[in-house]
Structure formats: C-alpha cells, structure tokens
Amino acid sequence: MIADGVETDKTVTLTKDNNWTGSFTDLDEYKDGKKIEYTVREENVGNGYTSVVTKTGENNFTVTNTREPEKTFVEGSKTWDDANNQDGKRPTEITVNLLKNGTKVATKKVTEKDGWKWRFENLDKYENGELINxxxxxxxxxxxxxxxxxxxxxxxxxxxxxSVQVTKAWKDNNDQDKKRPDSVTIELLADGKETGKKVVLTKENNWTGSFTDLDEYKDGKKIEYTVKEKAVGNGYKSVITGNAKEGFVVTNVRTPKPRIPKTGAGSNSALYTVLLGLSGTALFSVFRRKRKEEL
Structure with missing residues (x-):
C-alpha cells in the first residue's frame, strides 16, 4: 500500500484460496487536513510476468499480471537409405504430421527442394502448466x-x-574330333558394358552356372543383362540364345572333319582278291559255253 506516494509497509497476500482478492482496512482518510491518496504496487512476480495496476473505483484497484506464453519450435530432417534411389522408388514428396501430446495439430508436405527438412514454429511450450510433448x-x-x-x-x-543363369550346349557331333575344352568362361554385361563378373562352366557343374546378387536397377532404370563367351578356339563358334529372365544358352558349334576310308597294303590285297575272284568266274563261264558248243 502506498499513501501519497510513500510506502506504508502495509501488504496483503492474494492467493487462489481468497480468489485473488484482498483489502487494506482501518486506513486514515486524512493527513494534515488533506485527503490521503492511496495507491497500490505489486512486488515483482517474476517468471516473465509484468504488472499493470488499474484504478476501478474510489478505493478499488485491479492488478493485472501479463505473461506471453513461452513458444517453441520443432524441426527435423529426412534421411534416405536406398542406395541413392538406385531403383527409382523414392517419392517426390512426403507428408509429416506434428502431434501435440498424441493429437495431430499440423501437417507439412516436404520435398527435395526443401532439402527434405521441416520446421513447425510458434508452438506453445506449455499447456495447463505442463510441458507439451x-x-x-x-x-x-x-x-x-x-x-x-x-x-x-x-x-x-x-x-x-x-540373378542370371547360363547353360552351355555343344554341337560338335558328340566331340567327334576330341577338340572340346575342359572348361569355358562366360562373362556378364550390364547395359552392354562389361561388369568384370565371370562364371566358369565345366562338365563337373553340368556346363551350367549363375550370376547372383545382381542389382536389378540403376538410376531408376532396369538393367539389361547379357552374356558373352570368351573365345573357345579349336574351330568352335558361339551362338547365344535366351534372355536374362529365362536364362541364356551358349551353344558351341563345330563341324567335324569328314571321315576318309583307309588306304594301304591291306585294302589293296582285298581289292586284288575280289578282282581275281571275278576274273576266275568269268573264265569258267566261257569254258563251259565252248564245251556245250563242241558237243
């Protein structure tokens, strides 16, 4: 309480229990023949509050405490773990919802243009005296x-x-000339470029092998896998059929040399024997014909 601008040491304490209302009583009305002017002042409340005293009647005052609610913000960012969008599945935007104590209160659309970052501002930090989650x-x-x-x-x-499977086929008259190698090497190409991946096919693995754990996409586009065979030599040519989905067949084609009948002493003796036999038969027939004519 202040009287004519001078503190009087009189105080009242206002609480929720007294409905934040109180009175100064038994006050002198005059001093030295002059009416005393009473005013009030509030001790500093702290916690960011300011006080405004308003005279609402002859000896009535209202003290208004004002405090701007504390504000906060929520910000975050997006991390993509998708091999730099290798398969092209990443969306152009995402939707992020802000929840206040479990209830949705705001929504943001976020894109690459935003740096995949978001920020919700001017949010109340407290509600009913409790920190908001x-x-x-x-x-x-x-x-x-x-x-x-x-x-x-x-x-x-x-x-x-x-994965890509490859099978070897042979077209060499069942290796007639014994030129078939013990193994062949098949190389894998991705979009026409060598990958450095190879499989070795042999009789032991039934001339079949696979390229496994292959990326299906690159830069969002499906990779086209093909194969080629390292030159076999020995007169073989490679013919590749099939595709990456159903598997490739690499056929090695070689035309065997034609077989020539054997020549030499043994074969000549047989020929002479046949000729002599034919000659003898002819002479015998002539001799019999002449005997018949003489008779």
Missing part, C-alpha cells in the same frame, strides 16, 4: 520402412536383386 509421424512411404529418432525420420529401402 511434440512428436513427429510420417505418413507411409510405399516400399520403405520408417524409423523415427527424435524429430528426424529415416526411410530405408533395399534395392531389388536378380
């Missing part, structure tokens, strides 16, 4: 798993894998 929930991203850490989100996608 703000959380982030991302709407489902097709094909990706979601992991939320704090206010950040990580989306993971495992790039697709495939």
């Amino acid at each position: 703000y959380t982030i929930v991302e709407e489902k991203v097709e094909g990706y798993t979601t992991e939320v850490e704090g206010h950040n989100v990580k989306n993971s996608y495992t790039p697709g894998k495939t």
